[in-house]
Amino acid sequence: MPTYSFRCAQRCAPVEQRFAMADVPGEVSCPECGEAAARQISSPALGRGNSVAMKAHDASRATAATPAVVSSLPAAGRSATRTTSNPLHRRLPRP
Ligand SMILES: [Zn+2]
Numbered sequence: 001m002p003t004y005s006f007r008c009a010q011r012c013a014p015v016e017q018r019f020a021m022a023d024v025p026g027e028v029s030c031p032e033c034g035e036a037a038a039r040q041i042s043s044p045a046l047g048r049g050n051s052v053a054m055k056a057h058d059a060s061r062a063t064a065a066t067p068a069v070v071s072s073l074p075a076a077g078r079s080a081t082r083t084t085s086n087p088l089h090r091r092l093p094r095p
Pocket residue numbers: 008009010011012013030031032033034035
């Protein structure tokens with residue numbers, strides 16, 4: 001369930017509550033002053049997760065935006081080094 005932010009007219013601290021998307025009300029009662037706190041429109045909190053999949057996605061997006069610059073040909077014989085920054089690479093089969 002997403003978290004929604006509400007704020008009363010008295011400008012108390014923002015109230016954050018979780019509702020199902022179909023059941024979110026337009027206003028809730030402020031826990032500090034008791035007045036109606038209207039729902040605030042905010043950006044979705046995409047990318048704030050801390051899962052392994054999101055870290056891998058962020059890492060791959062970062063390499064796509066700023067690829068490593070190659071200034072010379074690789075040495076003869078390809079080394080079997082793997083990056084350790086991407087946790088999904090640990091699941092790849094070993095030679
Ligand atoms: Zn209030």
